[in-house]
Amino acid sequence: MKVFIEGSHAVAEAVKMIKPKVVCAYPITPQTHIVERLSEMVANGALKSEYVNVESEHSAASVVLGSTATGARSYTATSSQGLILMSEVLFNIAGMRLPVVLTCVNRALSAPINIWNDHQDSMTIRDAGWMQFYAENNQESHDLHFLAYKIAENKDIMLPVMVCMDGFILSHGYEVVDIATQEQVDQYIPPYEPAYKLDPQEPLTMGLLGAPDVYMETRYAIQKTMDETLSIIEKEEIEFEKTFGRKTPLLIEEYKLEGAEKVLIAMGSITGTIKDVVDELREKGEKVGLLKIVCYRPFPQEKIYEALKSVKKIGVIDKAISLGSSGPLHLEVAALMQSKGESKPVSSFIAGLGGRDIKPKTIVGIFNLMDKDPQGVNFVDLNKWYKEESAIMIS
Amino acid sequence: MQDNLFVSGHTACAGCGQSLAARLVLNAAGKDTIITNATGCLEVFSTGFPQTAWKVPFIHSLFENASAVASGVEVALKALGIKDRVNVISQGGDGGTADIGLQSLSGMLERGHDILYVMYDNEAYMNTGIQRSGMTPAYASTTTSPAGKLSLGNPQPKKNMAAICAAHDIPYSATASVGYPKDIERKVKKAISIKGPKFLHIFVPCPLGWRYDPSATDRIAKLAVETGLFPIVEYENGKISKTMQFKELKVVGEFLKAQGRFKHLMKDSPEIKEAINFLNNIVQENIDRYNLIK
Numbered sequence: 001m002k003v004f005i006e007g008s009h010a011v012a013e014a015v016k017m018i019k020p021k022v023v024c025a026y027p028i029t030p031q032t033h034i035v036e037r038l039s040e041m042v043a044n045g046a047l048k049s050e051y052v053n054v055e056s057e058h059s060a061a062s063v064v065l066g067s068t069a070t071g072a073r074s075y076t077a078t079s080s081q082g083l084i085l086m087s088e089v090l091f092n093i094a095g096m097r098l099p100v101v102l103t104c105v106n107r108a109l110s111a112p113i114n115i116w117n118d119h120q121d122s123m124t125i126r127d128a129g130w131m132q133f134y135a136e137n138n139q140e141s142h143d144l145h146f147l148a149y150k151i152a153e154n155k156d157i158m159l160p161v162m163v164c165m166d167g168f169i170l171s172h173g174y175e176v177v178d179i180a181t182q183e184q185v186d187q188y189i190p191p192y193e194p195a196y197k198l199d200p201q202e203p204l205t206m207g208l209l210g211a212p213d214v215y216m217e218t219r220y221a222i223q224k225t226m227d228e229t230l231s232i233i234e235k236e237e238i239e240f241e242k243t244f245g246r247k248t249p250l251l252i253e254e255y256k257l258e259g260a261e262k263v264l265i266a267m268g269s270i271t272g273t274i275k276d277v278v279d280e281l282r283e284k285g286e287k288v289g290l291l292k293i294v295c296y297r298p299f300p301q302e303k304i305y306e307a308l309k310s311v312k313k314i315g316v317i318d319k320a321i322s323l324g325s326s327g328p329l330h331l332e333v334a335a336l337m338q339s340k341g342e343s344k345p346v347s348s349f350i351a352g353l354g355g356r357d358i359k360p361k362t363i364v365g366i367f368n369l370m371d372k373d374p375q376g377v378n379f380v381d382l383n384k385w386y387k388e389e390s391a392i393m394i395s
Numbered sequence: 396m397q398d399n400l401f402v403s404g405h406t407a408c409a410g411c412g413q414s415l416a417a418r419l420v421l422n423a424a425g426k427d428t429i430i431t432n433a434t435g436c437l438e439v440f441s442t443g444f445p446q447t448a449w450k451v452p453f454i455h456s457l458f459e460n461a462s463a464v465a466s467g468v469e470v471a472l473k474a475l476g477i478k479d480r481v482n483v484i485s486q487g488g489d490g491g492t493a494d495i496g497l498q499s500l501s502g503m504l505e506r507g508h509d510i511l512y513v514m515y516d517n518e519a520y521m522n523t524g525i526q527r528s529g530m531t532p533a534y535a536s537t538t539t540s541p542a543g544k545l546s547l548g549n550p551q552p553k554k555n556m557a558a559i560c561a562a563h564d565i566p567y568s569a570t571a572s573v574g575y576p577k578d579i580e581r582k583v584k585k586a587i588s589i590k591g592p593k594f595l596h597i598f599v600p601c602p603l604g605w606r607y608d609p610s611a612t613d614r615i616a617k618l619a620v621e622t623g624l625f626p627i628v629e630y631e632n633g634k635i636s637k638t639m640q641f642k643e644l645k646v647v648g649e650f651l652k653a654q655g656r657f658k659h660l661m662k663d664s665p666e667i668k669e670a671i672n673f674l675n676n677i678v679q680e681n682i683d684r685y686n687l688i689k
Contacts, residue, residue: 024470052470054502055498055501056502059498059502060463062456062464062467064465066467066468068471070472071471072474085504089460096456112416200429202454203426203449203451205452205454205455208455209442
């Protein structure tokens, strides 16, 4: 059913239908509307879960670690400082192969303190062993949670999933969303039957000491699973469409790549703006396109490479920066191209940090700049009073 | 006699007070128990893959989150409708509980989970090599509070964890010492019979860190109590309900001289006199507060 709904509430509606037995979170802007709505659902009986109010995000992640290990489907959500406070536990959850699902409502990192959107939080913990999906709009914010549980709890995978949605832009934005039905969700996600759990009938020890003779194998196993997951997600795209009656890209989305010479690569809500700009420029006869990455972990290298095969110039917009290096997504695309022996330019653009607006004219400017193959790391739209020669002023 | 649920073959040091106490706790709790354990000696010496000393479900996650993981286990058992059949015990050392784990412990107590938390107190970070913790007693020489020309060792007395936990108005908070095994068993059985959050602080000497012969663990565990330095106390609903009393207490020097970590106090100087006075004052405060003398 199509409803006009706030992004956070579209997520809460999805989580309600997935029926986690445990919901645990600590409040942080802009994640709050999701967990407030879930606690309301628990309070009025619409969601039959144990809702646990904890004293920190570290404990929120630890509670869902413990509850998932005991065999109960669990959910948490956070943002920014909350995510990095959780980071120690997040590595632990992945290492213990527990299928936790977390919504990361993306927000900048302090200092300076800033509550607005960028991707520095989830990018910072990209190496934790969690799968990461980025939503473009609130239909995807809603839908990706079904995929998240389906994939995480797959006995051949058993890895945690983070659904990333842009803070405020999506979480507090109202859009028309086609809300799934309970029947569809029940059909798509089977009840959680853990492959292993803490059970006095069959005692087992979890979280053992892994000495040098076994530790490496645990990491190899996760890497191998991540690789194998790509083809499982691809199959889920078909399964998803069959169940829900709509197509949702789960790995990448190719937008007007046919005949495209200049292509931007990006993740999250900015890809909606880029699509509009691509439409406009295409009308003017410019051969431009967009490659949207939905699934950042595992990184769908071959899909990305195939999609970009006939493209001449690539630009990557990162809403994050690995300070002292480059945009994380840019680094991976550049490494991919180099590993394939490609010499086409891959330019790096850093935009929208700390909630700075990325306007359509900024995207137009970036497409124009790509003609000059800008080298290095290009911060886009710094303030005019901040005199910095290497920055690119577009707006 | 039932079979041990925490079995031999682990790699604890000879004379380890913690391994002894852990076995007493688990045997008293029984097989329908799930344990969440903080990082530390106990977890390391009992769970080296592919071996485990635990015959009950056991999970170790991190250093500071055993209480939060236990909270997750407990709510999951509730949600699955099987909490009434299973005890949840969360446990850790003094560092993992009183220092880095204090916040998550406080959260667990405040939320009212039906969990017994057991702190095995060997008075320093033994797993990393005898560094000072918030539970290290005054004047103990550790690797980060060493005695030297300008120092008599650790400058602060121990935190009172049983009182801190009791102040959360939980139904049960108590101290025990591995020198009194029957008392530990009784307290664990009592604790798990009560619904809600419970805390048990067990004094567990460490031969390596305290520098004494491994055969003396039991004697030193008793001496701490008999000198009044470590009172054995029970709090019910925030109020002291019972203490272990003595006709007279032994002098603190008997406890100190048995351990290498206090060796620097075995001399005569105005500073050392002052230190011994300080410890005697702690004993006097304990006598007054807990009514230690019969």
